[in-house]
Amino acid sequence: MPRAMFEPVYKESFPFWDSISEDEREFICKHSVAVSYLKGTTIHDGTECSGIFFVRSGCLRVYIMSEEGKAVTLYRLHAGDMCMLAASCVLQAVTFDVFIDVEEDSECYIVNGNAFAEVSENNPDVKIFALELAVTRFSDVMWVMQQILFMSMDKRLAIFLSDECARTGSDVVNLTHEQIAKYMGSAREVVSRTMKYFSNEGIVEASRKGVKILDKSKLRELAL
Numbered sequence: 079m080p081r082a083m084f085e086p087v088y089k090e091s092f093p094f095w096d097s098i099s100e101d102e103r104e105f106i107c108k109h110s111v112a113v114s115y116l117k118g119t120t121i122h123d124g125t126e127c128s129g130i131f132f133v134r135s136g137c138l139r140v141y142i143m144s145e146e147g148k149a150v151t152l153y154r155l156h157a158g159d160m161c162m163l164a165a166s167c168v169l170q171a172v173t174f175d176v177f178i179d180v181e182e183d184s185e186c187y188i189v190n191g192n193a194f195a196e197v198s199e200n201n202p203d204v205k206i207f208a209l210e211l212a213v214t215r216f217s218d219v220m221w222v223m224q225q226i227l228f229m230s231m232d233k234r235l236a237i238f239l240s241d242e243c244a245r246t247g248s249d250v251v252n253l254t255h256e257q258i259a260k261y262m263g264s265a266r267e268v269v270s271r272t273m274k275y276f277s278n279e280g281i282v283e284a285s286r287k288g289v290k291i292l293d294k295s296k297l298r299e300l301a302l
Contacts, residue, residue, distance in 0.1 A: 081107040084187060091132065091160065094203035102197050109193035115180040122178035127191040131161045136184025139261070141177050150226070150263040153218040154181065156245075162211050226263055235272050236300035238262055239282070243291055252288040 084107045089095045095103065115121055115136070122128045131138065138155040155161055161178070198204040225234050238258065242251045253261075259269040273289065276282045281297055283290040291297060 080110060083107075083112065084110045087132065087134075087187060091158075092207065094201065094207050097203050098197065098201050102201070105193060106189060106197060109190040111188050111190075113186050113188060115184045115186065117180055117183050119180045120177065121180060122176065128178075128188070129191040130189040130194055131155065131178070132187040132189070133157055133159050134185040134187060136186075137181040138184060138186075139179045139181045141179070142175070143177055149177075149260070150222070151261045152176065152222055153215065154261070160211060161215065162208055222263070231264070231268055231272050232275065232300055234262060234264075235269065235276070236297050239289065239291065240297055240301050243294075249291045249294075250288055251291070254286065254288070255284075258289075 081104060085103065088103075088106065098106075112134075115138075121138070133155045135157050138161070139151055140153055140155065140161060141149045141151045143149050194204075194208075198208055225237065229237075235258075238261065239251055242253070243249060251258075255269045255273060256266045259266040262269065273282065273284045276297075277284050279293075279296065281291070281293045281300075283292055
């Protein structure tokens with residue numbers, strides 16, 4: 079049963095799947111679990127090697143936390159996305175702790191990190207895949223750091239709203255100011271102040287339920 083559940087997804091998602099042995103494919107499936115998570119749950123707190131997360135539905139938030147308790151969102155994972163930063167046993171160069179929260183009720187497949195690491199030791203294709211996935215995520219992290227360190231708030235907010243619209247295919251961003259601030263690593267008051275400026279300029283229409291984009295061209299100009 080486990081293999082029948084996991085293999086169709088892994089065959090499509092893992093480019094190395096056909097190059098590893100039959101026993102190794104069986105081994106990975108045997109050490110995989112399907113898990114349902116409720117919104118608001120913290121599923122990784124940086125203290126252990128949780129494994130490779132593959133999101134089937136829902137949304138996970140990956141973030142880092144300062145000693146003072148301030149969180150900075152690194153990226154979010156949606157259906158079809160994978161994350162390896164919670165698998166330090168696979169990527170031993172990952173020496174910082176990441177946290178993962180469930181933003182929406184989610185369904186995930188998780189490959190045991192130690193089992194994946196065992197297969198990768200004997201298969202360069204698996205190790206290359208792990209490194210490439212990690213590099214992609216580190217690129218996301220560096221983009222976040224670049225925004226926080228070097229960009230004005232209006233530009234950062236314009237980029238965030240544009241990206242959300244592109245991801246969902248909608249002109250409405252169904253997030254509160256507090257949620258947007260959390261994802262951007264900012265304060266709600268700062269987001270609200272910038273959103274008010276956008277509203278006065280006729281770029282957005284903000285309400286308690288979300289943000290409607292009124293002028294995409296102006297928003298794109300601010301994001302450049």
